[in-house]
Amino acid sequence: MIQDVEIKELRNIITVVKDMYNYDFGEYAISSFKRRIIRIFEIFKFNTVDELLVKIKTDKVFVEEFVKEVTVNTTEMFRDPTFWRKLRDDILPILSSNTNIRIWHAACSSGEEVYSMAILLKEMGLYEKAIITASDINEDVIKTAKTGIYPARNMDLNQSNYERYGGKYKLDDYYKDAKDGNVQFDSKLISNVTFKRFDLVLGAPFSKFDIILCRNVMIYFNLELQDKVVAKFSESLFKNAFFAVGQKETIAWCKAAKSYSTYSIEEKIYRKVLE
Amino acid sequence: MERTFRALVIGGSAGSFPLVTRILHEIPKNFPMPVLLCLHRLKHVRHGFVEALSIKSNIPVVEPEDKEPIKAGKAYLAPSNYHMYVELGNHFALSTDEMVKFSRPSIDLTFETASYAYRDRMVGIMLSGANTDGADGMYKAHKRGAYTIVQNPEEASVKTMPEGCLKLFTPDEVLNLDQIIKFIKELSV
Numbered sequence: 001m002i003q004d005v006e007i008k009e010l011r012n013i014i015t016v017v018k019d020m021y022n023y024d025f026g027e028y029a030i031s032s033f034k035r036r037i038i039r040i041f042e043i044f045k046f047n048t049v050d051e052l053l054v055k056i057k058t059d060k061v062f063v064e065e066f067v068k069e070v071t072v073n074t075t076e077m078f079r080d081p082t083f084w085r086k087l088r089d090d091i092l093p094i095l096s097s098n099t100n101i102r103i104w105h106a107a108c109s110s111g112e113e114v115y116s117m118a119i120l121l122k123e124m125g126l127y128e129k130a131i132i133t134a135s136d137i138n139e140d141v142i143k144t145a146k147t148g149i150y151p152a153r154n155m156d157l158n159q160s161n162y163e164r165y166g167g168k169y170k171l172d173d174y175y176k177d178a179k180d181g182n183v184q185f186d187s188k189l190i191s192n193v194t195f196k197r198f199d200l201v202l203g204a205p206f207s208k209f210d211i212i213l214c215r216n217v218m219i220y221f222n223l224e225l226q227d228k229v230v231a232k233f234s235e236s237l238f239k240n241a242f243f244a245v246g247q248k249e250t251i252a253w254c255k256a257a258k259s260y261s262t263y264s265i266e267e268k269i270y271r272k273v274l275e
Numbered sequence: 276m277e278r279t280f281r282a283l284v285i286g287g288s289a290g291s292f293p294l295v296t297r298i299l300h301e302i303p304k305n306f307p308m309p310v311l312l313c314l315h316r317l318k319h320v321r322h323g324f325v326e327a328l329s330i331k332s333n334i335p336v337v338e339p340e341d342k343e344p345i346k347a348g349k350a351y352l353a354p355s356n357y358h359m360y361v362e363l364g365n366h367f368a369l370s371t372d373e374m375v376k377f378s379r380p381s382i383d384l385t386f387e388t389a390s391y392a393y394r395d396r397m398v399g400i401m402l403s404g405a406n407t408d409g410a411d412g413m414y415k416a417h418k419r420g421a422y423t424i425v426q427n428p429e430e431a432s433v434k435t436m437p438e439g440c441l442k443l444f445t446p447d448e449v450l451n452l453d454q455i456i457k458f459i460k461e462l463s464v
Contacts, residue, residue: 029342029360029362029368030362030363031360031361031362031363031368031388031391032360032368032370032372035360035370035372035384035388036372039372039373072370072371072372074371074372074373075371216371218341219341219342219368219369219370219371220370222342222362223342226342246341246371247354248338248339248340248341248354248357248369249340249341249369250340250341250342250343252340253342
């Protein structure tokens with residue numbers, strides 16, 4: 001089993017993936033990128049970097065798997081319940097008189113946050129106003145998000161998050177049992193959601209939103225890339241719109257931070273104040 | 276000690292809270308390097324841990340944010356539900372990727388990334404704890420030349436973590452808490 005991968009070897013992998021498939025991991029945070037690569041060695045049982053490189057060069061289908069595993073897809077419904085309470089109690093009331101509420105889940109992974117948001121909006125009676133975009137770099141996780149099928153074993157954690165958030169009902173009111181130890185969420189929850197493949201690194205801004213959620217995604221980027229992506233988000237936000245990152249993230253080190261004011265330091269929600 | 280160290284990294288879980296509290300209480304003010312703490316903790320209790328550790332600490336205790344620069348004289352506690360990595364360029368990188376040995380934060384990963392960055396200029400200390408998280412990371416740090424100290428399992432309230440290390444390799448020292456504190460004080464001379 002491989003013990004370590006040198007930075008030079010990581011650079012090689014990044015170059016091949018970029019040149020052949022136009023995915024750019026060149027500005028990912030190196031420590032976590034390295035960990036993802038070592039994990040790929042374990043999952044696919046590669047013994048050397050060359051074996052991995054050959055596979056990448058010759059197997060296009062594998063490259064999609066590779067991208068899925070390199071990008072971190074661990075997620076929970078209502079992760080950080082206090083964040084969701086802030087949305088419900090403070091932010092959505094500000095937007096509730098708008099004709100529409102435009103929301104972008106940037107890097108939605110398998111969709112847990114998309115369903116969380118949909119449930120929150122339904123319970124507030126605001127769902128019909130919502131126009132939601134959910135994007136990810138990986139088609140495969142988008143498929144999962146569209147089906148709304150998740151392992152039943154995850155539901156204890158999701159249910160407990162939902163309770164601590166203070167949901168109106170029970171989480172299992174929103175899903176039914178499905179085969180193979182899974183559950184399936186009600187597809188009505190995504191009737192106002194457009195799913196879209198989108199690469200935060202290389203993609204160009206495509207619309208404007210009232211809320212962008214990009215939580216625990218940019219932690220995998222280095223500072224230079226964070227800066228570029230935050231700038232992209234500021235082009236994608238209306239004036240006074242909201243931008244949320246993960247609990248332990250900050251945009252403070254980014255040049256683009258000057259366009260934002262801090263709306264909630266505790267929940268890491270920013271507001272775009274300058275055009 | 277002849278070597279100049281750039282970081283002190285401490286791992287522990289069950290039973291380590293009073294030990295870390297004492298270490299922070301006795302650690303010299305203006306400690307000449309950062310102290311990285313990776314301790315298993317309750318996932319849903321975001322608050323209180325830093326505050327509890329701060330009460331008696333001689334140095335500031337913070338939970339770092341992603342990409343926060345690492346500074347001497349501060350203690351950094353791995354935040355709940357995140358892995359804490361040391362990134363090249365002397366700052367932190369946080370991650371929500373898969374749990375390792377049922378743990379997030381993972382002590383293995385903090386030791387692993389810290390020792391990659393600091394090599395032989397790091398001290399790694401493993402305290403009392405209830406699973407074997409940290410043993411692989413300490414071993415890796417040891418192989419990279421870090422100075423490794425394992426709490427004497429006879430003294431640890433939960434022996435699994437120290438013993439897990441000792442099964443894998445022979446650390447530079449196996450010490451009781453008082454000796455660990457003495458060692459840390461000498462680092463600042």
